[in-house]
Amino acid sequence: MRIVVKVGTSTLAHGTGRLNIRRVELLCKTLADLQNAGHQVVLVSSGAIGMGVGKLLLQSRPADIATKQAAAAVGQCELMYTYDKLFTDYNHTVAQILLTAEDVNDPERRHNIERTLERLLELGAIPIINENDTVSTAEIKVGDNDTLSAIVAVSVQADLLILLSDINGLYTADPHTHPDAKLISVVEHITPEMEAAAGGAGSRQGTGGMITKLGAAKMATSHGVPMIIANGEDPTRLYDIVDGVTVGTLFLAKEM
Template identity: 65%
Template sequence: MRIVIKVGTSTLTHSTGLLNIKRVEKMCKVISDLKNAGNEIVMVSSGAIGMGLSKVGIHRRPDDISTLQAGAAIGQCELMYVYDKLFGKYNHAVAQILMTGAFVAIDDYGKNLDNTLHRLLELGVIPIVNENDTVTTDEIVIGDNDTLGAIIADRVDAELLIILSDIDGLYTANPAVDPDAKRLEVIEEITPEIEALAGSAGSKLGTGGMVTKLKAAKLATENGIEVVIANGRDPDILYDIMDGNAVCTKFVAKK
């Protein structure tokens, strides 16, 4: 199976923005094991801005673009160093792809992106994709890494998009404030009523919320890709997703 795994800032880091070492080590181990089983995997990874800002003592997302871009420049180095080191332990090579809106908007750039991604997968490499926040202000034309995950899943002809966040899936209400909130296990169609259940952004160093996740799920399912939203606090959830018994919300792909 060809899988795109989008990992959010809240999964990769502590609330301080610093790397959650135990969790990231386990996540790389589980992904390596899934790859050893014959799956092809692309990662879409957030976390660079949060890690970079925390490294220079900024623990809350600032409003000015230049500081966010500086944080991305600092954090991207550290993030890729960590991935290279951890995946290397299991004999898997990684490659960094930093995108801008032009890759999606311009045909020639899009073809170059497709060629690179498919060749990396042929070579057995794990592409790790992020928006190039250092030189573009589009996130800070794509807008968020959830949508980027759906775009990449379409470009590589993935069968499954997994979005790991800090919540178990889509609920009928905010489970943090409503004890009667129920998790929706399977969603056949993303209707206006489903979209209305989405809340606002979650972590103080991230940008995404359920709104962007539903947007990504709608884009992916319309392109024939199944989507799962799950909690990334324990990377073993990836095994459960593959086995079909995860605590999550699954969005059924349109045929």
Template identity: 55%
Template sequence: MKTRREHLENAKTIVIKVGTSTLTYENGLLNFDRIEKLVRQLSDLHNQGKNVILVTSGAIGVGATKLGLKVKPQTIPEKQAAAAIGQGILLHIYEKFFSEYSQIVAQILLTKDDITNKTRYNNAKNSFNELLRHGVIPIVNENDAIAIHEIKVGDNDTLSALVATIIDADLLILLSDIDGLYDSDPHSNKTAKLLTYIPEITEEIESYAGISKSKLGTGGMATKLKAAKISTKNGVSMIIANGSNDTIIKDIISNKEVGTLFVGKNKGGEL
């Protein structure tokens, strides 16, 4: 059985999912300082010889702000319009920051069909592999500008787990506004324990899903556990960590005691 250190330090291909709560202030506007620091960490990770894939939320929120909407888009057309505007803005911001560290980025927008349809799945896999071969950092989001309910993955926690599976990643990092999975509510119980190493997702572990709650975005702890099940089943270890920590990526890779690590099974079915 691999140690936590081995799972983290030996990871070659790493998917990082960043949630809305990490990218924005509570008023919904982008936190440029945090985005820049995240980009710097990912660029440094890439310079260490790692394959880096970023799954980002925030397009609908950015688009809604640009349109001057006072309330969050509710209808599908409203969300599609906001996403179409916001995705371009978001990519431009990422491209600007990444270029300062001499990194090349590419946009990949996916729908559920790209994962469930074998031909489209293989096309997506080939695209990812070719970009990584050229040292490019793919920036991934769901294609909300055209997606309707029937073809939506639904949340980027799940999307990132599916992306990690497509590219046969070694590690998936979910960044949110929570430190990880606790055995009780840390807001009401000062003795709540952060679970740092989970070799198997048991019923007891699943029962903790309603305890640790994220404030923003579509992905609460339940969706994160769903992502953990998908990724670990397919041999990808996954860690939940707090994106408000400006050195969180470095801390994770250097095996500091941060976040909750769910251990992926290898191809032989062992941990």
């Protein structure tokens, strides 16, 4: 299988903004093992701004663009250093790709990205992709890594897109405010009612939320790529997902 895995800031970091070392180590170990089993893995990783906030000892996520970009520049270094070190421990090579909306919207640049990703996968490397927050502004910003991961999954013709988040999946209502909300295991069609119940942003450190995940699901499934939302608290759940065990919410791909 060719698998695109997206991890959010809430999965990678503690509430302080500092890296959740134990979880990231387990994530890298699991992804390395899946690669060893013959799967091809692409990792779309949030966390640059969050890591930078923690390393720069800022009190909260910055609101102004200049400080966000500065935090991203610092945090991306720490993020990739950590990934490179951990994957190297398991004899895997990683490659960093930073993208903006201009890169994916321009046909020639997108073709170049797709060609590079394909060659990296052929060479056995694990591409690690993030939005280029150090230069992104409103005009050239993809906006969130849920959307970016769907773009990547479609670009590499993935067999599966997995979004690891701080929630177990899609519920009938917001489980934070509706304790009786039920987890939806399989979604064949995204309805207006689901979108209305999706709510706003996710964690205070992240930029996405369930609504962006539904947008990613629409994009991926319409191009024949099934998508799963699962809780990233235990990265070893990826084994169950790849083995076909029901975990989180599965969005079925449309017939192509």
